Amino acid sequence: MIFEGVRFAWPGSARFRLTVNNFVLARGERLLLIGPSGSGKSTFLSLLAGIVAPDQGTVTVLDTDLGHLKSSARDRFRSEHFGIIFQQFNLLPYASVVDNVALPLSFSPKRRARALAHGGVELEARRLLDRLGLDAAAIDGARASNLSVGQQQRVAAARALIGSPELIVADEPTSSLDRNHQQAFLDLLFADLDRAGTTLIMVSHDESLASRFSRVVRLDEFARVERGTAA
Amino acid sequence: MIVLRLALQSLRNRWGTALLTALAIALSVMLLLGVEKVRTGARQSFTDTIAGTDLIVGARSGSLNLLLYSVFRIGNATNNITWESLQDISKAPEIAWVVPLSLGDNHRGFRVLGTTPDYFKYYKFRRNQPLQFASGQPFADLFDAVLGADVAAKLGYKVGDKIIVAHGLGNVAFVEHDDKPFRVSGILAKTGTPADRTVHVSLGAIEAIHADWQSGARVAGQAVSADDVRRMDLTPKAVTAALIGLKSRISTFKLQRAINEFPKEALSAIVPGAALQELWGLVGTAETALSAVSLMVVVTALLGMVTMILTTLNERRREMAILRSVGAGPGTVLGLLVSEAAVLVTTGVIGGAALLYVALFALQPLIDRIYGLYIPLNPPTSYELSLLAGIILAGIVAGLLPALRAYKLSLSDGMMVRV
Numbered sequence: 101m102i103f104e105g106v107r108f109a110w111p112g113s114a115r116f117r118l119t120v121n122n123f124v125l126a127r128g129e130r131l132l133l134i135g136p137s138g139s140g141k142s143t144f145l146s147l148l149a150g151i152v153a154p155d156q157g158t159v160t161v162l163d164t165d166l167g168h169l170k171s172s173a174r175d176r177f178r179s180e181h182f183g184i185i186f187q188q189f190n191l192l193p194y195a196s197v198v199d200n201v202a203l204p205l206s207f208s209p210k211r212r213a214r215a216l217a218h219g220g221v222e223l224e225a226r227r228l229l230d231r232l233g234l235d236a237a238a239i240d241g242a243r244a245s246n247l248s249v250g251q252q253q254r255v256a257a258a259r260a261l262i263g264s265p266e267l268i269v270a271d272e273p274t275s276s277l278d279r280n281h282q283q284a285f286l287d288l289l290f291a292d293l294d295r296a297g298t299t300l301i302m303v304s305h306d307e308s309l310a311s312r313f314s315r316v317v318r319l320d321e322f323a324r325v326e327r328g329t330a331a
Numbered sequence: 332m333i334v335l336r337l338a339l340q341s342l343r344n345r346w347g348t349a350l351l352t353a354l355a356i357a358l359s360v361m362l363l364l365g366v367e368k369v370r371t372g373a374r375q376s377f378t379d380t381i382a383g384t385d386l387i388v389g390a391r392s393g394s395l396n397l398l399l400y401s402v403f404r405i406g407n408a409t410n411n412i413t414w415e416s417l418q419d420i421s422k423a424p425e426i427a428w429v430v431p432l433s434l435g436d437n438h439r440g441f442r443v444l445g446t447t448p449d450y451f452k453y454y455k456f457r458r459n460q461p462l463q464f465a466s467g468q469p470f471a472d473l474f475d476a477v478l479g480a481d482v483a484a485k486l487g488y489k490v491g492d493k494i495i496v497a498h499g500l501g502n503v504a505f506v507e508h509d510d511k512p513f514r515v516s517g518i519l520a521k522t523g524t525p526a527d528r529t530v531h532v533s534l535g536a537i538e539a540i541h542a543d544w545q546s547g548a549r550v551a552g553q554a555v556s557a558d559d560v561r562r563m564d565l566t567p568k569a570v571t572a573a574l575i576g577l578k579s580r581i582s583t584f585k586l587q588r589a590i591n592e593f594p595k596e597a598l599s600a601i602v603p604g605a606a607l608q609e610l611w612g613l614v615g616t617a618e619t620a621l622s623a624v625s626l627m628v629v630v631t632a633l634l635g636m637v638t639m640i641l642t643t644l645n646e647r648r649r650e651m652a653i654l655r656s657v658g659a660g661p662g663t664v665l666g667l668l669v670s671e672a673a674v675l676v677t678t679g680v681i682g683g684a685a686l687l688y689v690a691l692f693a694l695q696p697l698i699d700r701i702y703g704l705y706i707p708l709n710p711p712t713s714y715e716l717s718l719l720a721g722i723i724l725a726g727i728v729a730g731l732l733p734a735l736r737a738y739k740l741s742l743s744d745g746m747m748v749r750v
Contacts, residue, residue, distance in 0.1 A: 151655060151656075171660065171661075175655075175658050176658060178656075178657075178658045179658020179659075180658070182656075182658075184656040186652070186653070186656070189649050191653070192337070192340075192341075192650055192653060192654075193344065193650075194340045194341050194343065195337070195340050199340075203654075203657050204657040204658060206333035206657075207333075207657055207658035207659055207663075243344075
């Protein structure tokens with residue numbers, strides 16, 4: 101994954117501007133990205149996942165220049181190669197747990213094929229949930245919104261992992277969990293990542309987690325955020 | 332596919348508001364379709380009331396007025412037409428038959444029609460059906476009466492019963508022809524026309540019950556008994572109107588003109604179909620207004636739906652971001668919200684149509700009995716179907732409004748989710 105001379109501003113807001121001159125991440129790495137809120141990490145992740153394209157420069161992921169893809173192709177690319185975990189409220193509240201886990205497969209034929217190769221969508225979803233420590237009662241409970249926050253994060257992790265995407269992006273996935281649950285969650289997540297050799301980019305402001313990662317970088321070491329006065 | 336499934340799940344999650352929204356649309360569709368059904372039903376039942384008659388003759392008046400009082404028993408004749416004039420007209424060689432009509436009395440609120448036995452032969456309704464007898468037969472004796480189906484049903488009469496006719500048209504009669512009771516000789520089968528609410532007697536009977544009357548009141552000391560009256564000359568002096576059948580329709584306008592220019596008396600002859608057209612022209616404005624109002628109700632319901640979706644949009648930005656993160660494009664987000672609108676409006680339209688048919692099925696006999704309006708339970712006409720399809724289309728277009736808003740939001744939100 102390579103960022104080169106990237107400049108980006110959100111359309112309609114002239115105030116905020118992110119510049120990344122050079123940033124490279126090798127396959128299989130475990131990156132911990134440290135940045136307080138407002139440091140541009142959401143924008144950085146949006147660029148990385150191809151939700152937005154850079155105004156200048158190139159973002160290359162898995163040898164693909166995202167800037168050269170049309171937005172629909174970027175959406176497709178994201179569904180095929182990324183698993184994304186948010187800080188909280190990761191689930192569609194009205195869908196079942198299994199449907200939530202299987203959601204990316206509806207948009208990615210490759211990941212669906214991989215899940216099918218592992219014995220079917222439902223089976224694979226349940227296996228992942230089981231490995232992440234979610235019991236059957238919670239899985240078959242009425243709706244995703246009835247789960248505890250810790251359970252919800254595990255479902256989100258299962259959704260990110262299903263169909264084995266190459267990159268997992270986690271935006272402070274443990275910040276809404278207490279310390280014990282944090283450790284347990286990361287143990288389970290890392291165990292699964294090791295199995296497939298998946299690249300992990302995790303954002304956090306908690307430097308105590310650093311020992312688990314192959315690389316720890318502060319966002320402000322390579323990215324510059326400009327905040328002009330109100331335009 | 333996944334989009335429709337998510338839309339359904341999302342709606343099920345908010346089933347309360349979704350149901351109310353669909354119900355509002357359903358009720359508005361029911362109203363719109365109901366107005367349309369009543370409109371066509373009313374037209375049909377008017378058109379069905381008179382068939383096989385080529386001309387209607389009466390005293391000079393507006394053609395609509397003549398049509399309404401002679402055939403539909405609505406309103407009153409301004410004047411009568413003398414028996415001599417009618418005889419003169421009847422001599423025209425183009426005429427096949429003439430059925431005189433004499434109105435002015437009632438039996439407990441039902442109009443009494445004096446006519447000839449030919450009435451049962453020549454008066455036709457709904458695609459040229461003649462009147463059928465449910466029981467009994469046409470009047471033979473002077474004081475025989477033939478009842479319409481509704482009269483017999485409402486008042487519980489059967490063949491052989493005695494009835495008394497009251498003078499005038501009011502429901503509450505103060506003066507009755509109680510000295511000359513009638514015997515029910517026959518009861519007609521239900522027709523869905525004013526004939527159902529009419530008591531038919533012979534022209535002679537109308538003369539007979541008024542034999543001892545002058546200027547609308549009984550003349551004291553001159554009572555004529557029912558037996559005496561049989562020996563009198565009961566040829567009417569005047570009738571209210573007459574139905575005319577022609578040997579050939581080609582001569583319709585020639586004869587109409589001849590009657591309109593009849594030298595001895597001011598008469599009018601009308602072609603029923605043309606007079607009905609005049610009626611539609613008159614009530615057309617009211618129909619249009621009614622349709623416009625019900626259409627506005629549909630628009631209101633659709634606006635309600637758009638409002639419902641728009642208000643949920645902010646709390647659903649999180650949901651949009653999740654969908655975007657798993658690879659859904661903004662187009663999918665747009666599709667999701669349009670699908671929701673489509674599901675709501677389609678449910679509403681189908682539900683509304685179903686509600687209307689259930690209501691029609693349940694209320695049809697009641698409407699028929701109270702208003703004399705027979706609304707057939709037909710499958711929707713192609714016009715009604717296109718109306719319903721139009722509503723669904725309008726609902727989907729209206730659904731684009733919140734969907735486009737969501738599309739923009741999901742573009743600008745990216746991976747950031749502001750809750």
